[in-house]
Amino acid sequence: MAMSPGFKDDLLATIPNLRAFAVSLTQSADKADDLVQETLVKAWDKHESFQMGTNLKAWLFTILRNEFYSQMRKRGREVQDSDGVMTERLAVHPSQHGLLDLKDFRAALELLPEDQREAIILIGASGFSYEEAAEICGCAIGTIKSRVSRARSRLQQILQISGEDDFGPDAISSQVMGSNAA
Incomplete structure (x- = not known):
C-alpha cells in the first residue's frame, strides 16, 4: 500500500508533542529522543496499518x-x-585449556608405577578412604598413604607443578579474563 502524501507531513508535525510526552515518561532528554526516534521508525515501518x-x-x-x-x-x-x-x-576460562590439562594428566598418570596409580585413583578419583583403599589393595593403611604421597609427588614432577598458580589458566589468559591470579 502506497504512503499517503500527507502522512509524512503529519508525522513530522507530531514530533514536538511526541518528544514532550517522551520526556515526561523517561525524565531524560536523551532517552526521550531515542524513544521518539524508535517510535517514528516503527510508525514509518507500519504506516500501512494506520x-x-x-x-x-x-x-x-x-x-x-x-x-x-x-x-x-x-x-x-x-x-x-x-x-x-x-x-x-560470569566469564569462564576457555575449555580447551582444561581438556589439554586433562590429556597431560592422563599421560602423566600412565607413567606412574601400577601400585601408585591404583592407590591415587582409589583415593583421589574414586573417593575411597585410606582404610577402604588398603582393604581393596590388600595392604596396610601406611602403605596406601605412602603410595599416594609418592604418586602425588611424581605427578607434580611430571606435570611441572610447583604451586597453586600452576592450576587454571596461564598468565596471559588470566590477564585477559581480568583475574588477579596472574
Whole structure:
C-alpha cells in the first residue's frame, strides 16, 4: 500500500508533542529522543496499518507508550554492570585449556608405577578412604598413604607443578579474563 502524501507531513508535525510526552515518561532528554526516534521508525515501518481518517497523533502516542513500556520491561530483566564486576564473575576460562590439562594428566598418570596409580585413583578419583583403599589393595593403611604421597609427588614432577598458580589458566589468559591470579 502506497504512503499517503500527507502522512509524512503529519508525522513530522507530531514530533514536538511526541518528544514532550517522551520526556515526561523517561525524565531524560536523551532517552526521550531515542524513544521518539524508535517510535517514528516503527510508525514509518507500519504506516500501512494506520487507517486514514483516524487520529494519527493518538496512534503515534500509543506506539510511543508501548515502546516505553517494552523498554522498561527489558530493563527490568537487565543487570546494570557499568564497572564490569558481574561480567567478570560470569566469564569462564576457555575449555580447551582444561581438556589439554586433562590429556597431560592422563599421560602423566600412565607413567606412574601400577601400585601408585591404583592407590591415587582409589583415593583421589574414586573417593575411597585410606582404610577402604588398603582393604581393596590388600595392604596396610601406611602403605596406601605412602603410595599416594609418592604418586602425588611424581605427578607434580611430571606435570611441572610447583604451586597453586600452576592450576587454571596461564598468565596471559588470566590477564585477559581480568583475574588477579596472574
